[in-house]
Amino acid sequence: MGKLYVIGIGPGGLDQMSIKAKEVLEKVQVVVGYIKYIDMVKPLIRDKEIYSNGMKGEEARCIEALKLSEDKDVAVISTGDSGIYGMAGLILELKENNHDVEVIPGITASSAAGSVLGAPLMHDNCNISLSDLMTDYELIKKRIKLAAEGDFIISLYNPKSKGRPDYLKGAIEIIKEFRDDSTPIGIVKNALRDGQEAYLTTIGEFTDEKVDMMSIVIIGNSQSYIKDGFFITPRGYKLEQKK
């Protein structure tokens, strides 16, 4: 009987993975994942059995991983944190009594993007995916409105794809009703991995042409500001020293 590890590899750069995630990846016999994620960890898994398939093959991939783990030690990999829009949920939904599963977390994409921009996530914050593949668009819009009304910092995952070119603009329009035009927005593409690009703008100046599926978009709360090229949300310290 083997064991199944559901691993969040973090943003993608090998040095952003946890030490535990790396140790487990090096130890298992089989690695299962979406082909692009397999490529990201290639240097660590050259001698391993690989099971990979394309996007939208998640259920088949998880069933195969569970089956393989009956005889071997297997790692299923997700980017970011395996527990936030990753594979941990589906694995546990499909798991049967005879399977031994451990979830190994990673640095989620909003944390990675935040670190590139400065410190945008320093106060109460939320993660919302704009993908409507499995979530009704009305519910997505409702969540954006309530998060904006609650003055949360908002990180948008899967912000834009060909099938829904206008959702991101729509989201920003909703948030605009609750924020000043000067509120910072950060866009980070491929945060902390090859091809990283970062842009800092404001709600008033926002356009979406730099954004794609590999981006995270972070919208500040009412206290957020930009200083020396950094996106900062104050935690709320009453500073003795003048800013």
Place this chain on the structure above:
Amino acid sequence: MGKLYVIGIGPGGLDQMSIKAKEVLEKVQVVVGYIKYIDMVKPLIRDKEIYSNGMKGEEARCIEALKLSEDKDVAVISTGDSGIYGMAGLILELKENNHDVEVIPGITASSAAGSVLGAPLMHDNCNISLSDLMTDYELIKKRIKLAAEGDFIISLYNPKSKGRPDYLKGAIEIIKEFRDDSTPIGIVKNALRDGQEAYLTTIGEFTDEKVDMMSIVIIGNSQSYIKDGFFITPRGYKLEQKK
């Protein structure tokens, strides 16, 4: 001229740190942090200069770190992600033009706690701190209500302290208005570090006696459920295979 790294060491166990965070910690000359966090990384920094002080000494600590970084390479450490309720914001607020600062993210406490419980954070989720040291209690309650109304999974940081024994019970009362009694709640104390304890209950059965300041409390969304001792929030896949 030295450089200042603001490092998120993750939940606390040394193997949950990113490889980059470990490399930088081993490389710098000075490490600055709250004494309990310094203790967590002690094996990595035995030969280093340490600057430490107690809780609530954050501003003095950051000013000292920035000053020290004018001559030496310095790491300021936070647990979890340095950018989520950590030290990154205060450092950037206090930074002057001559300082060179890099933020290195870590696994935030909700991701760590989530991995211990199963996969509670699989859909849109938010982090809310119940600490009222720097946030008005009315705003905290407003955010809890809106997050509950939006059917977000809610992770509560700093859920309980002696000075505010009833905030957590109050938060659960607010959330209860929007969720069934069967909604899972997970409590994880010292997630992924020495002294870890985890409890799974429901909104209807919830009591707060297991919760302290070192805990994270996660409340599911309307779709969350418990299976074989795991707290699962479905991502929304329409599964071919029967559960």
